[in-house]
Amino acid sequence: MRLWYSGGSRTKYRCTSMHHVRLIHEFRFEAAHRLPKVPTGHKCARLHGHSFKVELTISGPTDPETGWFMDFGDLFELWRPVYDTLDHNYLNEVPGLENPTSEILVKWIWDKMKPTLPSLEQVTLFETCDARCEYRGE
Numbered sequence: 001m002r003l004w005y006s007g008g009s010r011t012k013y014r015c016t017s018m019h020h021v022r023l024i025h026e027f028r029f030e031a032a033h034r035l036p037k038v039p040t041g042h043k044c045a046r047l048h049g050h051s052f053k054v055e056l057t058i059s060g061p062t063d064p065e066t067g068w069f070m071d072f073g074d075l076f077e078l079w080r081p082v083y084d085t086l087d088h089n090y091l092n093e094v095p096g097l098e099n100p101t102s103e104i105l106v107k108w109i110w111d112k113m114k115p116t117l118p119s120l121e122q123v124t125l126f127e128t129c130d131a132r133c134e135y136r137g138e
Helices: 072-086 102-113
Strands: 020-033 048-061 120-128 131-135
Touching: 020 072, 048 072, 072 102, 102 120, 102 131
Parallel strands: none
Antiparallel strands: 020 048, 048 120, 120 131
C-alpha cells in the first residue's frame, strides 16, 4: 500500500487491507505568559511570549475504503477550540494555566483534546526550537 502526499493533502484511492498507523500533525500558536513560581530574579518570572508548536500524535487502523485513518482537516477542526483559547492570549488568565509551565500546558492540551480525540497517543509541546515537553497520558 502506498500513501501519496502532495501539498499537505492526500489523494484518495482504494486500499485493499487495513493496517495500523500513527499520524502526527503539527499546529502553532503565539502566546504570552510568565511563570509565577520560579525563584526570585528568574527571567521567566517576567512577562514574555513564545511561538509554540504542538504535535498531536494519533494512531489507529486505516479505513479499507479510503486508505485513511483520519482526515487531517477533521483533526484541525478538533484542535480549533484549543487553538482559539491559546492563540494570542495571556496563558496565565486561562483557567488551569495560572502557572503555565510547559509541563502543565502539555497536560492541559491533552486534557482538552483526549475527550474528542480518543485515538490521541501523545502531545508534544515545543516552547522554543530546541526545548520540548512530551505527554502520553497517565
